Structure formats: C-alpha cells, structure tokens
Amino acid sequence: MDGAEVAGLMQAIGARARAAAAELAFAPAETKRAALLAAAEALWDRRQEIIAANAEDLAHGRDKGLGAAMMDRLMLDEARVQAMAEGLRAVAAQDDPVGAVIAEWDRPTGLHIRRVRTPLGVVGVIYESRPNVTADAGALCLKAGNAVILRGGSESFHSSAAIHACLQAGLTAAGLQADAIQLVPTRDRAAVTEMLRMVEFIDVIVPRGGKGLVGLVQREARVPVFAHLEGICHVYADGAADLEKARRVVLNAKTRRTGICGSAECLLIDRAFYAKHGAVLIEDLLAAGVEVRAEGELADIPGTVPASPEDFGKEFLDMIIAAKLVDGVDEAIAHIRRYGSNHTEAILTEDAATAERFFQRLDSAILLHNASTQFADGGEFGMGAEIGIATGKMHARGPVGAEQLTSFKYLVTGDGTVRA
Amino acid sequence: MDGAEVAGLMQAIGARARAAAAELAFAPAETKRAALLAAAEALWDRRQEIIAANAEDLAHGRDKGLGAAMMDRLMLDEARVQAMAEGLRAVAAQDDPVGAVIAEWDRPTGLHIRRVRTPLGVVGVIYESRPNVTADAGALCLKAGNAVILRGGSESFHSSAAIHACLQAGLTAAGLQADAIQLVPTRDRAAVTEMLRMVEFIDVIVPRGGKGLVGLVQREARVPVFAHLEGICHVYADGAADLEKARRVVLNAKTRRTGICGSAECLLIDRAFYAKHGAVLIEDLLAAGVEVRAEGELADIPGTVPASPEDFGKEFLDMIIAAKLVDGVDEAIAHIRRYGSNHTEAILTEDAATAERFFQRLDSAILLHNASTQFADGGEFGMGAEIGIATGKMHARGPVGAEQLTSFKYLVTGDGTVRA
Structure with a gap:
C-alpha cells in the first residue's frame, strides 16, 4: 500500500468506529456482558487456531532475531489463552460504568441535576509484542461503551488477528456491531502516523509498549494520549x-x-x-x-x-x-x-x-x-484489568480501567422550569 | 517587542507559574480563602482606580469604533465592580476541592486506597473584552490550587491590569506567591501563539470569547483546551x-x-x-x-x-x-x-x-x-462560578468550575505490604 491507500484505509476504519460508537454508547449492560462472555468462549474454543497463528509469529520472530524477553512476551500457549479468557470474564463481571450516576443534587430553581457516565467515544490502542493486549484493551473499551481501533505490533500480527476474530465473534453473537472492535489489517507504519492525527475519528490514544513507542506517540499525536513514558x-x-x-x-x-x-x-x-x-x-x-x-x-x-x-x-x-x-x-x-x-x-x-x-x-x-x-x-487496585497506566493529569491518571475510559454528561430534570 | 522577546517573556512567565503551582498545590484551604477575601476587599477599595483604568479602555474602544454590545461588555461601573467582588466571595465560600477524597476502598491485600483531588497545575486563560473574566478565572484557578496565566483582550488591557493588581494584593496579603496569578503584560498577539504551545508550562488553556478566538485556540493549541466553539x-x-x-x-x-x-x-x-x-x-x-x-x-x-x-x-x-x-x-x-x-x-x-x-x-x-x-x-448548576463551558469529552464537560480544574492522585496505605 502507498501512503494514500493507508490513509484511505484508516479513514474508513475511523468512520466505521465512529458509527459503531454512536450505537454502542447506549448498548445495554447485559448485551456488552454477553459479548464479552461469548468472546471468552470463542477464545477457548479456538485455542488451537490461536496457538497456530502464534507459531507463525514466533517463526517470523526467530528469523528476525528477536531477543529472548521479546519472544517470551510474544509466546502464547494454552495457559496464556486461558488467562486471556479469564481476563474477559473478569471485565464482564465488573459493574457497567455507563449510565452510572456520579453525583446528583437539587437546585433552588426546582431542577434536579444528575452527572452521569457516558462513553468517551473511540479509543485507539497502539501496542507492541504482547498479543494479549488485543483481548484486554478490546474488552475494557467495549465495557465502557467505546469503539476501539487496535493497532498491534507487527511481531504479533497473526496472533492478534486470531484473538481479534474471537472478540468480533463475541460482538456478533450478542447482536452488537463487529465494527465496535476493529484491528488495523496492515503492518504498514503509516497506519500509526495516521491514527495519531485522526482527531475527527479517535478521541484518545493509548500506547502500550517501550519508551520508543510511547515517546513517539506523545510527540506526534494530535489526539489526546493516556500514557506513561517511564516509571522511575x-x-x-x-x-x-x-x-x-x-x-x-x-x-x-x-x-x-x-x-x-x-x-x-x-x-x-x-x-x-x-x-x-x-x-x-x-x-x-x-x-x-x-x-x-x-x-x-x-x-x-x-x-x-x-x-x-x-x-x-x-x-x-x-x-x-x-x-x-x-x-x-x-x-x-x-x-x-x-x-x-x-x-x-x-x-x-x-x-x-x-x-x-x-x-x-x-x-x-x-x-x-x-x-x-x-x-x-x-x-x-481492584479495577479488574487496566488498559495502561497514565502519568498525565488530564482525565485519566494511574491505572486506567473501564471507568476512566468514560466521560460524563449532565441530565437535568425540571417541570416546565424557566430561568429568571 | 519582537517575536523572540515575546517568546522569552512568555517562557519566563511560564516558569514562574510552574514554580508557583508547585507551592500552591498544598496551600491550606484557609489561606486560599483569605487571599480571595482580601482580593475582594481590594477590588472594592480600589474601585475608583479600576473605573479610571476602564475609562482609558473605553476611550480607546470608542476611537477604534467598537460596537455598542462590545462597549457594554467592556464597561465597568461601581455595580459591576461590586458584582466581581461578590463573585470572589462566592468562590471563597465554596468547599475547597483540593485534598477531597473522591473515593476510597480496601483491598484484600490489606491496602487502603484513596483517590484524592489534586490541582491540575497551570491554567492559561485567553479572553476578549469582558474585564470581569480576570477576577472570575483568577479566583477559580486559585481555589483549585492552580497557578494561572491570564491573557486579556487588548480592549480591556488597562481594566484587566487594575483588577489583576487587586488579585495579587490578595495573594500577598495571605502570604501566597503573587506569581500564582499572572497577567500577560503585552498586547502583542504573539503572546497568544506562544501560550498555545507552552506544553511544558501550561496544562490546559481555557479560551473565553467569540467563535473566532475559540476556533483559533482549538486549531492551534498544542496544550489541551476546555472550550465550546458554539452553542447550537x-x-x-x-x-x-x-x-x-x-x-x-x-x-x-x-x-x-x-x-x-x-x-x-x-x-x-x-x-x-x-x-x-x-x-x-x-x-x-x-x-x-x-x-x-x-x-x-x-x-x-x-x-x-x-x-x-x-x-x-x-x-x-x-x-x-x-x-x-x-x-x-x-x-x-x-x-x-x-x-x-x-x-x-x-x-x-x-x-x-x-x-x-x-x-x-x-x-x-x-x-x-x-x-x-x-x-x-x-x-x-450550583458551582458558584464557571471559567467556561466545555463541549469536549476529555476531563471537563459542561460548566467548568473549580472542581473540574483539578486532577487526582492515589494515596495508598499499607503496613509493610508487599505484592505476592
């Protein structure tokens, strides 16, 4: 693909994510839970396929001369697939943050004001070798009612695709749009550059990986970023x-x-x-x-x-x-x-x-x-899972779970109430 | 001033704001309240000076041919100065958001976790003709423990300076650093451009004004922005x-x-x-x-x-x-x-x-x-005052009062507790 093709592909992915987010925002808690549980089941049912896809990545990694630590991060076996499935179930079991009333109060005018959680919209996740981020990040974004665009590392390309297929199977089984969780289908680095600039389609980017990746994202992103560069x-x-x-x-x-x-x-x-x-x-x-x-x-x-x-x-x-x-x-x-x-x-x-x-x-x-x-x-911290840890002070901070992937809106009830 | 001089001036203002913010972050609630009350008193005591400074701005506005609506927004009389002083007292009377425990819970490990409000850091406020924004924005930022850099409209240059002097008098009377509330001392538009890029010194920018100003800030800012472009x-x-x-x-x-x-x-x-x-x-x-x-x-x-x-x-x-x-x-x-x-x-x-x-x-x-x-x-909404209304979904949304000018941190207490 040339640059224009990648840009076109990413814009199309972004537009589909935005459309999916508009529907997902008011999906019932039970439907999202069903999707997560169905995805967990699919992960386990398809564990052989996933491990086979992972073997391709591992072979490719060996050819590229990846170090032992990197190869270990990349590797999936039955136990790791099971851990991913359990992670999805843990997220499913958590309370749904969307619609939760954060605060409510009455005003002398007679108005009743509620501050209620609402999804952020579309989350972009850019990660490196660990294929399990596909499941964790996908699950947390779905739980919070956000559409997500996942961009996995090129090392885990086949593993992430196999895991992603299970997540989409879960969405479809629950009657949700498969576009709620999309995986960028190209290894082209230009896709990352494009994501960092897609302010009209992505509300926040979460980079997961080494200092090189996080630093690049923090420097180049036009979209807000939840991240930590280093843990000193x-x-x-x-x-x-x-x-x-x-x-x-x-x-x-x-x-x-x-x-x-x-x-x-x-x-x-x-x-x-x-x-x-x-x-x-x-x-x-x-x-x-x-x-x-x-x-x-x-x-x-x-x-x-x-x-x-x-x-x-x-x-x-x-x-x-x-x-x-x-x-x-x-x-x-x-x-x-x-x-x-x-x-x-x-x-x-x-x-x-x-x-x-x-x-x-x-x-x-x-x-x-x-x-x-x-x-x-x-x-x-009891959040079930985290999409990352943020050291910035805007919006999210510390371990970022489903709750911090939400925003809020004010719902105000009157009785024909007008302002003096 | 040439561009480099403006840049140097703004960098110096930014560094002073950052230093002031580090101290202000743990200023006792009573000290901040005392500063706000002293500033309110100073506003009323110096009302003649303020109105005289405003007369200069009005004369200048007439020469420039400002419209009636603009001239009205610019105008200060005793009643308006009094309203500003009352605004400061209203903010003083509110609960201090800093240090408030937003949530707390225990973990099976024995850890007790508290999520506690902490200031954002340094706020930049860019506004147009209304000189009262100087007092409102300065007060809300101080209340939330933030240092603020105010950049008023060139039309209200003298009025804002007179009001700002009262705010600094309040800070000094309470033993706080005057640098906690700074006013950009030049009408040069390059100062705005500089503010929008000062990510190392400013944590968030709040533009107050027409669509032209807000649109410019939203397009050009590298610093996060709380704003609404339009209210349709x-x-x-x-x-x-x-x-x-x-x-x-x-x-x-x-x-x-x-x-x-x-x-x-x-x-x-x-x-x-x-x-x-x-x-x-x-x-x-x-x-x-x-x-x-x-x-x-x-x-x-x-x-x-x-x-x-x-x-x-x-x-x-x-x-x-x-x-x-x-x-x-x-x-x-x-x-x-x-x-x-x-x-x-x-x-x-x-x-x-x-x-x-x-x-x-x-x-x-x-x-x-x-x-x-x-x-x-x-x-x-019962927030006492607002620094603006935000339509974005990151961090602040709807009317932005002191509470939304804060972030949070986790305070975790153990008893020699280690992770298994």
Missing part, C-alpha cells in the same frame, strides 16, 4: 521507618519483577535511618543479586558500584537500583520532584505526619505509605 | 408535551437572553404536537419579536420566514430561531446529532420513556427535560 519509581526509607517493614518493602519493590513500570529504580535512605540501621537495606538488595549504584558514603558499602549522575532519573527495568542518602523527607521530596516521572513513589515511616507531608507535597499518580511500588497495577 | 442548542417539543410548560420553556430558551451560548437556536416540533396544538409555539415566538425561520409546512404560518438549509446548525445569538417539524423523538435525535454542537438540548414531554430515550441517545454536555436551555451555566 522511588522508595524513601525515613528515619522513623520500621526496620522489618522497610526491608520487606524495599526488596519487593525492586526484585519481585524488574521489567514492570512499578519496579523501584531508586532507593533514598534518610541519614537518620542509616545512622540507626546501617547498610541493611543495601545488603539485602546485594544478597538478592541486585546491582546497587550507590552515591557518596553508600558507595563505601562493600559490593556496591559507585553511582554516576545519570543513574538518578533512570529507568533500569533490570536488577539494578540507584541509592542515595538524604537529609529527611524534604530532601527526598526534592530529589523525587527533580528526578521522578510522576508514576509511583513509596515512603517507609511510622510517623504519620511525615507520611502526610510526602503525600501532600508529591504529585505522582500513585503514592504509597509502607507498601511496595509493585502494587502500581489496575488489577491490584 | 435545540428544543424538541414532543407530542406528549404539556402545552403550558412547552410554551413557557420555548419562549424562555430563546428570548431570556439571546447572546449567551445556552440560548436556543432551533425548535423541533413533533408532528403529533403540531396536529394537537397547531402553531402556538411559533406564534408565541413571533409575538415576542423573534424572527422564525421555518421549514416546510411551518413556513405557511403567517409571520414566519422560510428557512434556508444553512439556518440549521447555525448559532444566531440573536432574536432568530430555526424551526422544523419532525416525526417523533427519533427524528429529533437524528437532527440534533447531525446539526448540534454537543452543548445543550432540551426535550419537552410528559412521557418518561421518551425523555429517557432522548437522554440516552444524545450525548450533549447538558440534556434537559422540561427545562430551559438557558440554565446551561455554572452558577445555575
């Missing part, structure tokens, strides 16, 4: 921290999984903590096999590596952490303001006032007190 | 409408004030209503001096003018209304979807199911049942 998460161990809680949380925050955006990338230790407890937090990390890039006095601890300035504000996504001593919570706050990415930060302290100061003076999407940064996840 | 508001009189309520509402919706965005621009009459009640709604409008541009059979009513196709979807902002017969609520919905601007529409009916259909299938920011479209106003 900090853990601050205050002088008033409980030692055992601190040890547990620091280790979990860094090592439970290092490749996710909620993994801690920097440990800030209060000098008061260090005076009391010494190097224990760092020693725990070293013992767990973490490379600790330490600044100042901390670099004297055997086994650490001296930190360079660029280790602060860096997303390692690996068994590496930067570490630094600070003078109390205010220096920790100042450091995080300077180097953080407004994603997730944790404070470890038994002093409620210090925790409150950290909560008030920082403005990350998620702030935790005596808990691990690894909880930065829609499932852990 | 519809009133639909259903076959099951109560005649007296319908007469009252139609007349009020069109004629109470014609220059506001909530004024009705199109009347849709159900054929069933027309068969039962005849031309009464149109006759009422004609008797009130409204020019009725009627389509089809309605054009046979004496006194009407035949409608041309472009009269539908047109914002008259005048004693003019387009009128058309439709076959029931579904045709009304289809017409509004095609010609409306997603601002405000009203249905007149005694049939609850028909009203519900209208509420569900339309997606304007405000939908009214048996009430006048003229209620589309933040004050009438």
Whole structure:
C-alpha cells in the first residue's frame, strides 16, 4: 500500500468506529456482558487456531532475531489463552460504568441535576509484542461503551488477528456491531502516523509498549494520549521507618519483577535511618543479586558500584537500583520532584505526619505509605484489568480501567422550569 | 517587542507559574480563602482606580469604533465592580476541592486506597473584552490550587491590569506567591501563539470569547483546551408535551437572553404536537419579536420566514430561531446529532420513556427535560462560578468550575505490604 491507500484505509476504519460508537454508547449492560462472555468462549474454543497463528509469529520472530524477553512476551500457549479468557470474564463481571450516576443534587430553581457516565467515544490502542493486549484493551473499551481501533505490533500480527476474530465473534453473537472492535489489517507504519492525527475519528490514544513507542506517540499525536513514558519509581526509607517493614518493602519493590513500570529504580535512605540501621537495606538488595549504584558514603558499602549522575532519573527495568542518602523527607521530596516521572513513589515511616507531608507535597499518580511500588497495577487496585497506566493529569491518571475510559454528561430534570 | 522577546517573556512567565503551582498545590484551604477575601476587599477599595483604568479602555474602544454590545461588555461601573467582588466571595465560600477524597476502598491485600483531588497545575486563560473574566478565572484557578496565566483582550488591557493588581494584593496579603496569578503584560498577539504551545508550562488553556478566538485556540493549541466553539442548542417539543410548560420553556430558551451560548437556536416540533396544538409555539415566538425561520409546512404560518438549509446548525445569538417539524423523538435525535454542537438540548414531554430515550441517545454536555436551555451555566448548576463551558469529552464537560480544574492522585496505605 502507498501512503494514500493507508490513509484511505484508516479513514474508513475511523468512520466505521465512529458509527459503531454512536450505537454502542447506549448498548445495554447485559448485551456488552454477553459479548464479552461469548468472546471468552470463542477464545477457548479456538485455542488451537490461536496457538497456530502464534507459531507463525514466533517463526517470523526467530528469523528476525528477536531477543529472548521479546519472544517470551510474544509466546502464547494454552495457559496464556486461558488467562486471556479469564481476563474477559473478569471485565464482564465488573459493574457497567455507563449510565452510572456520579453525583446528583437539587437546585433552588426546582431542577434536579444528575452527572452521569457516558462513553468517551473511540479509543485507539497502539501496542507492541504482547498479543494479549488485543483481548484486554478490546474488552475494557467495549465495557465502557467505546469503539476501539487496535493497532498491534507487527511481531504479533497473526496472533492478534486470531484473538481479534474471537472478540468480533463475541460482538456478533450478542447482536452488537463487529465494527465496535476493529484491528488495523496492515503492518504498514503509516497506519500509526495516521491514527495519531485522526482527531475527527479517535478521541484518545493509548500506547502500550517501550519508551520508543510511547515517546513517539506523545510527540506526534494530535489526539489526546493516556500514557506513561517511564516509571522511575522511588522508595524513601525515613528515619522513623520500621526496620522489618522497610526491608520487606524495599526488596519487593525492586526484585519481585524488574521489567514492570512499578519496579523501584531508586532507593533514598534518610541519614537518620542509616545512622540507626546501617547498610541493611543495601545488603539485602546485594544478597538478592541486585546491582546497587550507590552515591557518596553508600558507595563505601562493600559490593556496591559507585553511582554516576545519570543513574538518578533512570529507568533500569533490570536488577539494578540507584541509592542515595538524604537529609529527611524534604530532601527526598526534592530529589523525587527533580528526578521522578510522576508514576509511583513509596515512603517507609511510622510517623504519620511525615507520611502526610510526602503525600501532600508529591504529585505522582500513585503514592504509597509502607507498601511496595509493585502494587502500581489496575488489577491490584481492584479495577479488574487496566488498559495502561497514565502519568498525565488530564482525565485519566494511574491505572486506567473501564471507568476512566468514560466521560460524563449532565441530565437535568425540571417541570416546565424557566430561568429568571 | 519582537517575536523572540515575546517568546522569552512568555517562557519566563511560564516558569514562574510552574514554580508557583508547585507551592500552591498544598496551600491550606484557609489561606486560599483569605487571599480571595482580601482580593475582594481590594477590588472594592480600589474601585475608583479600576473605573479610571476602564475609562482609558473605553476611550480607546470608542476611537477604534467598537460596537455598542462590545462597549457594554467592556464597561465597568461601581455595580459591576461590586458584582466581581461578590463573585470572589462566592468562590471563597465554596468547599475547597483540593485534598477531597473522591473515593476510597480496601483491598484484600490489606491496602487502603484513596483517590484524592489534586490541582491540575497551570491554567492559561485567553479572553476578549469582558474585564470581569480576570477576577472570575483568577479566583477559580486559585481555589483549585492552580497557578494561572491570564491573557486579556487588548480592549480591556488597562481594566484587566487594575483588577489583576487587586488579585495579587490578595495573594500577598495571605502570604501566597503573587506569581500564582499572572497577567500577560503585552498586547502583542504573539503572546497568544506562544501560550498555545507552552506544553511544558501550561496544562490546559481555557479560551473565553467569540467563535473566532475559540476556533483559533482549538486549531492551534498544542496544550489541551476546555472550550465550546458554539452553542447550537435545540428544543424538541414532543407530542406528549404539556402545552403550558412547552410554551413557557420555548419562549424562555430563546428570548431570556439571546447572546449567551445556552440560548436556543432551533425548535423541533413533533408532528403529533403540531396536529394537537397547531402553531402556538411559533406564534408565541413571533409575538415576542423573534424572527422564525421555518421549514416546510411551518413556513405557511403567517409571520414566519422560510428557512434556508444553512439556518440549521447555525448559532444566531440573536432574536432568530430555526424551526422544523419532525416525526417523533427519533427524528429529533437524528437532527440534533447531525446539526448540534454537543452543548445543550432540551426535550419537552410528559412521557418518561421518551425523555429517557432522548437522554440516552444524545450525548450533549447538558440534556434537559422540561427545562430551559438557558440554565446551561455554572452558577445555575450550583458551582458558584464557571471559567467556561466545555463541549469536549476529555476531563471537563459542561460548566467548568473549580472542581473540574483539578486532577487526582492515589494515596495508598499499607503496613509493610508487599505484592505476592
């Protein structure tokens, strides 16, 4: 396809999405639920087809020389297909956000005002290798009454198409328009460029993938974007921290999984903590096999590596952490303001006032007190699933579930009421 | 000033606003309230200065040959200064949105999650001739903990500066940074262009003014925008409408004030209503001096003018209304979807199911049942004041008060809690 053909294709997809969204906006909750359950069933029934399609992608990936981590993200087996189907059922089981009354009140004029959730419209999702995003993102958008245009990574082209077919089967079985969930049928990169500019057809874009993809989307999109570029998460161990809680949380925050955006990338230790407890937090990390890039006095601890300035504000996504001593919570706050990415930060302290100061003076999407940064996840927040995590402040923030894929409208009831 | 100087000036203003916002974000509610009350006092104390500054603007406006409506919007007298001061006191009296807990819940992991309001950051307000926007917008942004950059119209240059001095006096009296409310000190249009692109310093732009200004901002802004381009508001009189309520509402919706965005621009009459009640709604409008541009059979009513196709979807902002017969609520919905601007529409009916259909299938920011479209106003909604009305679906919608000038963050409390 040449550029004009891709543009024409995407415009047609956009127009169909817009038309589907207009109908989907008032689809009954039960119908959307039925579509999700039917899609889950289709996923399981067609698991052999899906796995066969995935084998094509894997073969292609091997030829292209994809790394082991990428190949693992790409791979589907029965267990992963089952997990996708369960994800769809979990979204089906959640309350329907559309039509929910967020607030209501009466006015002296006699008017009764309700603020009611309504779908956003059309969501564009641009993702990389994980084929399960097709199911998760499709399900969340449908739940919130939005049409969605999915643009999967070229590595997962066949897998995504097979999963997408199941979603459309679910829509059709429930009597909904198949255009409610569309998958861009070309690997051409020009399709992405087109999506980023389709303000008349797409209301919001959610990029899912590495910093390269997200950065590109944030720079180039004319459509609003829900995203986080990086998760440079900090853990601050205050002088008033409980030692055992601190040890547990620091280790979990860094090592439970290092490749996710909620993994801690920097440990800030209060000098008061260090005076009391010494190097224990760092020693725990070293013992767990973490490379600790330490600044100042901390670099004297055997086994650490001296930190360079660029280790602060860096997303390692690996068994590496930067570490630094600070003078109390205010220096920790100042450091995080300077180097953080407004994603997730944790404070470890038994002093409620210090925790409150950290909560008030920082403005990350998620702030935790005596808990691990690894909880930065829609499932852990009870949202059933998430389409992504947003660090912006417009509309959606933190884990983005179905509820944040909605807008609202005001429904006002009078009795022949006129304005004086 | 040349372009580079304006750019440098605006960047400096932006950096100061960003710094002020970081502090203002956790300013106590009482301090912000004190600043608003002190500003109200300053406005009244300095009313002579303000009126003198306004006289300069009026003289300048006369020289430029501004129209009567524009001159009226520009004019300040004691009563108008008093109204501004009262507006500030009304905003002061409202609950502080910052820190309010929007939702909270517990998780099986033992985590307690709170979703708490936090300021958006820096708001840019670009407006035209009304100098009172300086006070209203400044007050609402401050209330929500946002720094604001105000760019008034060149017509109200001196008036806005005098009002702005009172706002800064209020900030200073309360011990807040004067940079929390800045006014762009140049009439140079390049300052507007610069604001629209300052994504690193401005989080949202609110344009207040005519279609020319709003359209320019919507087209050119790289910063998110809360706005409505037009208020093409519809009133639909259903076959099951109560005649007296319908007469009252139609007349009020069109004629109470014609220059506001909530004024009705199109009347849709159900054929069933027309068969039962005849031309009464149109006759009422004609008797009130409204020019009725009627389509089809309605054009046979004496006194009407035949409608041309472009009269539908047109914002008259005048004693003019387009009128058309439709076959029931579904045709009304289809017409509004095609010609409306997603601002405000009203249905007149005694049939609850028909009203519900209208509420569900339309997606304007405000939908009214048996009430006048003229209620589309933040004050009438109980918000104390509004910075504008938004027809977009991202973040803010309908009348935008202090609450919608906030974002949120998650505050999560554990007890040494780690993720399994």
